[in-house]
Amino acid sequence: MAVATALAGCAAGPVGDGAPPDGVTVEFVQLRSDVAARQAQVQVRNGTDEAIAVGAVRVEDQRFDGDATRAIEGRTSTVAAGGTTDIRIQLPPMDCDGTDGAMTVLLELDGETVEAPLPDPLDVIGPLHERECLASKVMDAASLSFASFEPSPAGEPATLVLSVEPTGEAAADVVGIQTTNLLTFEAAAGTIADTYRLDLEIAPTSEPTEIELPLVPLRCDPHAVQEDKRGTVFTLEIALDGVPGEIELAAPEDMRGQILTWVGDWCGFGG
Incomplete structure (x- = not known):
């Protein structure tokens, strides 16, 4: 299965091995303090009975000129059972030839790469x-x-x-x-x-x-x-x-x- 180094370093990008486990959900969030630095956060909710470890993070979107990745690469975030963690990402420049799209996030979850749609409920990226x-x-x-x-x-x-x-x-x-x-x-x-x-x-x-x-x-x-x-x-x-x-x-x-x-x-x- 793909690991963190693949997420961070492969130009073409890894293909997720599957969806996150049942109970693990993701959402795109941007706080006011993120705006000036052009950052945002991937919010990971762990609805399972065990803690999970989130390593590399990559967000893809046709409107991006490149991918959004962890603001500080190499970190691992532990999300407790029933807990929520926001993982800060650095947004890339926009691709002005890109069409309206939907974000996808690839996470290194307990050493395996999973892929999921990344909802943007407040419509930040558009x-x-x-x-x-x-x-x-x-x-x-x-x-x-x-x-x-x-x-x-x-x-x-x-x-x-x-x-x-x-x-x-x-x-x-x-x-x-x-x-x-x-x-x-x-x-x-x-x-x-x-x-x-x-x-x-x-x-x-x-x-x-x-x-x-x-x-x-x-x-x-x-x-x-x-x-x-x-x-x-x-x-x-x-x-x-x-x-x-x-x-x-x-x-x-x-x-x-x-x-x-x-x-x-x-x-x-x-x-």
């Missing part, structure tokens, strides 16, 4: 595939990134700078940027809007530009900062050939730390 493939098309027109962050005193907006560098190869419209669960934008009239309008048209002849975004905290409860997972992941509203869509753009990790520190200081509970 929208992720759509967003990332849209982002890839947008990147054909321009490189988008957060270039800098300038903190501000309490009561005044900070400045988050969005850098737009056209490629000269394609066109796109950046319609606006949405409020996150932690941050929003101060409008010119001093009001707060869920979407800060940008209305930026990117053409092949466009020059690089930087847009200063007036950032203010959306909330000031300390636990919102302490438990933040998605507060610095922004949604950009995009249009390609007149068709609207959304992509996500996250602040770099060092900038994320600067923003969270600023929120604490702005709100009066910083260290």
Whole structure:
């Protein structure tokens, strides 16, 4: 029977020797803390009367450019009888030529390879595939990134700078940027809007530009900062050939730390 080394190292991938034992079920899960790192989890439930050992894990899907495997390879997870264990996996890039598919997971279970459909009850992968493939098309027109962050005193907006560098190869419209669960934008009239309008048209002849975004905290409860997972992941509203869509753009990790520190200081509970 196939073993863990086959799961991890065979390019074509092993063929499962059969289904998991009766009582062992699997499910795809993604927590908020997984999103920024592009990770997820395979939840293994052991409904049998004995503990099981789960070694190598591989998730296949036509929408993936490659397979999803354990975030830390070489580990073995013991799932107690009647217990549940979440095994963290690293998601691969998306294959934008891939058709809608269904995930399959191959597990090294007590030294044998088993194969099973992997349900995605919250429909994580479909929208992720759509967003990332849209982002890839947008990147054909321009490189988008957060270039800098300038903190501000309490009561005044900070400045988050969005850098737009056209490629000269394609066109796109950046319609606006949405409020996150932690941050929003101060409008010119001093009001707060869920979407800060940008209305930026990117053409092949466009020059690089930087847009200063007036950032203010959306909330000031300390636990919102302490438990933040998605507060610095922004949604950009995009249009390609007149068709609207959304992509996500996250602040770099060092900038994320600067923003969270600023929120604490702005709100009066910083260290």
